[in-house]
Amino acid sequence: MPEWLDDFLWTYQNLVHALGINGLLALSMYVVLAVGQLSLGQAAFMGLGAYSSVLLTLKLDLPFLAVLPLSCVAPVLFALAIGVPTLRLSGVYLAIATIGLGEVLRAVYLNVDWLGGALGLSGIPGRAESWMIFGLLGVAILALWAVGRSAIGRAMAAIREDETAAQVMGINLARYRLGALLASAVLAGLAGALGAHSSSFIGPNEYGFEPAVTILSFALLGGIGTPLGPVVGAWILTLLPEVLRGFSDLRLVFNGVIIVLAVLFLPEGLLALRMRRHAA
Amino acid sequence: MLAQQLINGVLLGASYALFALGFTLMFGVLRVINLTYGFYFSAGAFAALFLTRDAGLGIWAALPLAAVTAGLIAVALDWLLLAPLRRKRAPELASLMVTLGGVLALYSAATAILGPDIRRLPPGLVDGTVFELAGLRVATPQLFILVASFVLVGALVWLLNFTRLGLAIRAMAENPDAAGLMGIDTGRTAALVSFVAGCLAGAGGVLIGLNFNAIHPYMGESMMLRGFVVVIVGGLGDIRGALIAGLALGVVEVLTAGYVDSGLKEAVAFAILVAVLWTRPSGLFGRPALRRA
Numbered sequence: 289m290p291e292w293l294d295d296f297l298w299t300y301q302n303l304v305h306a307l308g309i310n311g312l313l314a315l316s317m318y319v320v321l322a323v324g325q326l327s328l329g330q331a332a333f334m335g336l337g338a339y340s341s342v343l344l345t346l347k348l349d350l351p352f353l354a355v356l357p358l359s360c361v362a363p364v365l366f367a368l369a370i371g372v373p374t375l376r377l378s379g380v381y382l383a384i385a386t387i388g389l390g391e392v393l394r395a396v397y398l399n400v401d402w403l404g405g406a407l408g409l410s411g412i413p414g415r416a417e418s419w420m421i422f423g424l425l426g427v428a429i430l431a432l433w434a435v436g437r438s439a440i441g442r443a444m445a446a447i448r449e450d451e452t453a454a455q456v457m458g459i460n461l462a463r464y465r466l467g468a469l470l471a472s473a474v475l476a477g478l479a480g481a482l483g484a485h486s487s488s489f490i491g492p493n494e495y496g497f498e499p500a501v502t503i504l505s506f507a508l509l510g511g512i513g514t515p516l517g518p519v520v521g522a523w524i525l526t527l528l529p530e531v532l533r534g535f536s537d538l539r540l541v542f543n544g545v546i547i548v549l550a551v552l553f554l555p556e557g558l559l560a561l562r563m564r565r566h567a568a
Numbered sequence: 569m570l571a572q573q574l575i576n577g578v579l580l581g582a583s584y585a586l587f588a589l590g591f592t593l594m595f596g597v598l599r600v601i602n603l604t605y606g607f608y609f610s611a612g613a614f615a616a617l618f619l620t621r622d623a624g625l626g627i628w629a630a631l632p633l634a635a636v637t638a639g640l641i642a643v644a645l646d647w648l649l650l651a652p653l654r655r656k657r658a659p660e661l662a663s664l665m666v667t668l669g670g671v672l673a674l675y676s677a678a679t680a681i682l683g684p685d686i687r688r689l690p691p692g693l694v695d696g697t698v699f700e701l702a703g704l705r706v707a708t709p710q711l712f713i714l715v716a717s718f719v720l721v722g723a724l725v726w727l728l729n730f731t732r733l734g735l736a737i738r739a740m741a742e743n744p745d746a747a748g749l750m751g752i753d754t755g756r757t758a759a760l761v762s763f764v765a766g767c768l769a770g771a772g773g774v775l776i777g778l779n780f781n782a783i784h785p786y787m788g789e790s791m792m793l794r795g796f797v798v799v800i801v802g803g804l805g806d807i808r809g810a811l812i813a814g815l816a817l818g819v820v821e822v823l824t825a826g827y828v829d830s831g832l833k834e835a836v837a838f839a840i841l842v843a844v845l846w847t848r849p850s851g852l853f854g855r856p857a858l859r860r861a
Contacts, residue, residue, distance in 0.1 A: 326661045328668070373845040379661045380601045380804070384796050385845060387603075391793040392838035399831025497789055501672040504665070540676035547669025551662050552652055 301418070303530060305486040308421035309479045310526050314506035314518035315428050316475035321512050322436075323468045324448040325379050328500045329370070329386030330476045332393050333363035335495025337480030339397065342409050342490060352415035352485060359481035360474045367473035368466075375465040382469075390500050397492035408491030416485040424478060425519070432515040444468070498540055505543040508550035572704055573826045574819060579710045581818020582717040583779065587772035587791060588798035588810045589724060590765030596805030597741045597761045599660060603667040604645050605769055605795065606788030607674045612638040612770025613777035613787060614682070621690050631716065631774050638770020639763040645670065646762035654758070671789075678785040687783045694778060713775045720771055721811065727764070728807070737761055741805070793834060797841045803851020812853065 313330055320327040341359035344350050350358075370389060374381040397403050404410075435441050446454040447464055455461055484490045502525070510521025525546075529539050591605050615634035619625045625633070649666045694709045728734040736757045739747040748754045769788075776791070777783045798817055802809025820840065821833040828836075844852065 324661075326665060369842060370845075373842070373849060377845075377849050380664060381800075381845065381849065383661070383664055384601065384800065385841065388793050388796045388838055388841055391790065392834045395790075395793075395831070395834035399829075498672065498676070501668055504668065508665075508669075537680055538676075541673045541680070544669045544671070544673030544676065548649065548666055548673065551658075551666040551669065552649075 302486070303526070304418060305416065305421055305482070306526050307523055308418070308425050309483045309486070310503075310506060310522040311425045311519040312421075312428060312475050312479040312482070313503045314510065314522035315425075315432060315515060316472040316479065317503050317507040318512050318515055318518040319432065319468045319471045319475070321507055322448060323444050323465050324451065325375070325465055325468065326383045326504075327386045327469060327472060328383060328504065329367070329389050330472065330503045331495045331497075331500035332386065332390040333367065333473045333476035334480035334483065334499070335390075335393055335397070335490075335492075336362040336366060337477030338484035338490050338495065339403060339409070339480075340477075341481035342412050342484050345412065345415070345485070346409065355485075356420075356478065356481055360477040363473035363477035363480075364470055367469050371466050371469040375462050375469065387497070387500070390496055394492050394496045397495075404491070406492065408489055410489040412484055412488050412490065414486055414488065416482040421482050421486075424482070428475060429515050429519065436515070440464075501547070502540070502543045505546045508554075509546050511554075573822050575704055575706065576710075577819030577822035578815055579706075579714055579818070580779070580822060581815035582714050583772055583775045584794050584798055584818050585811045585814025586717045586720055586768060586775065588795045588802070588814050589721065589807060590768030590772075591795045592799045592802065592805055592807060592810040593724075593768075594761060594765045595799065596807070597737055598646075598650070598654075598758055600650055600663045600667070601660070602646075602650070602765075603664065603792070604642075604649070604671045604674065605765070606792040607645075607671050607678075608638040608642050608766045608769035609773040609776075609788035609791055610675075610678065610783075610785055611641050611788075612773030613783045614678075614773075614785075615770065616774040616777060617687055617689060617783050620693055627693050627712070627774075627778070631771060634774050635767040635771040638773065639766035642762045642766025642769070643759050646759060651755070651758070675785055675789065682785055684784060684786075688781050689777060689783070709778050713779055716771065716775055720768060724764070724768070724807075733757070733760060794837065797837045800841050801844050801852055803853055806851055806853060809851050809853040813851075 313334065316330045316333070317327075337359040340362045341355045344355045344358055345352070366389065370385045371382070374385050397408075398406055436444075443454065443459045443464060446457065446459060447461060451461060480495075506522035506525055507518040508521070509524060510517035510519065512518060525543060528542075529535050535542070587609060590608075591602070594600060594602050594605065612634045615637040616627075616630045619630040619633055620627065645667075649670050650663055653663045653666060694712050698705050698707045699711070726734075728737060736747065736752045737760075739750065739752055740754055740757050740761075744754055747757075772791075773788065776787070794817060798810050798813045799805075801817070802811070802813035817837060817840075820836060824830070824833045824836045
């Protein structure tokens, strides 16, 4: 590695890691939006991945390459518990249940002593390397791109555009939606473990309502035409507060406004197709 | 001990029911999961704080004024965020998303302006006398909350069932297009529904603020979890279900706090939500005739 790159990565390591991790989170929102569902559970899944991986590291001292895959277990179990019943119903149920999940987990982290309470868990070794984060991000983008061009991707697009028509074509709605939610839980769990092991501390408020909505703003800013869109959205929204001084106070206001504007005014936004159909 | 817990639970549940009523009303009539709803709750509490602390009003004057303030905010947000989507007949997830973005912007703007600290209502706002009857203790603020909740719920039931506006609202819940063809001004009715729901949320904010005496911008957000549990358990859009589920949730929370662990009351509430989704997704009192999402 050339020396200047080494220096740069060392100086901006936190920011570089945040770019990769937020990219993974944006993808975890993308897979669910790609089947026309809305899950606000990404931050909660990330928190489950973070807390479970930190406990595995601190209490059992497992190597990080074993911790990383195990960090997906808890998010996947919660995704199953919530996804199986709600994905048979209309989309509002998944959205409600996932927002509720985030709120309840925050309360649990705050109140359970061995999860650190309000102080969180600290002294986490910095075992997440840039190559792991960006390697996973690259693999995820390629995998989602390949899936998008396969029969599965066409089925997902059909579901997004018209559920009834897709069902008539013999597409098993619930299975695709659940698959997307589980993929989303895996990506968010990995992002949580990587994030926890690149900062020395995790706390209950990092996985609450604000990050949940922020992840949605990544995807809506980038658009969900391709997997790259959400990642670019995540990078813009991660870099902006670093570039613009004094912006960080209003960062969340800005993220919220992006969602409002994207839904109200972006005709090529993800819901455009369905809107036109209903208007016709 | 148990009887005392039950009383406390019902008193807490009354304010949960009150809070969830407006949320479920909005869904029933406008078919939107309006997540800005939690913000009306915070707005009502803050309005009451300013009215009592800075304007020196008593609680009986501050409560309706705060409720109306929250109601007006609700109308403005509905006009700004949801009316355009209604005109386009956007899918329900679009309206859910827009309110999600809106509420994040509102909470964080409110936190930036007002600060994140917890405020308290001026002391002595409600006489703190504690009544004792057969060993059961009820404090005056709790009685106030119970009476206010009953009055507001009664007013809502009367409005929906015995007025022309209520008839229009029920017609719109049944079928907005047909209601429009019958000469109902659906835009105006939607605004009025938002106003009523906002008033209920704002009043809930004042009453919960009185009960726990802790007012901060995000208080509505933590309340939304209760709102979700109540409307799912009671059935989305079901007013009667929300009333029963709200009271039951209050009792369950108090019993969990009393006999298990107060740190687990949210977890128990959420477990009930998930259990209902698995077994009876249309709510415990679900009636198939009700139009659902």
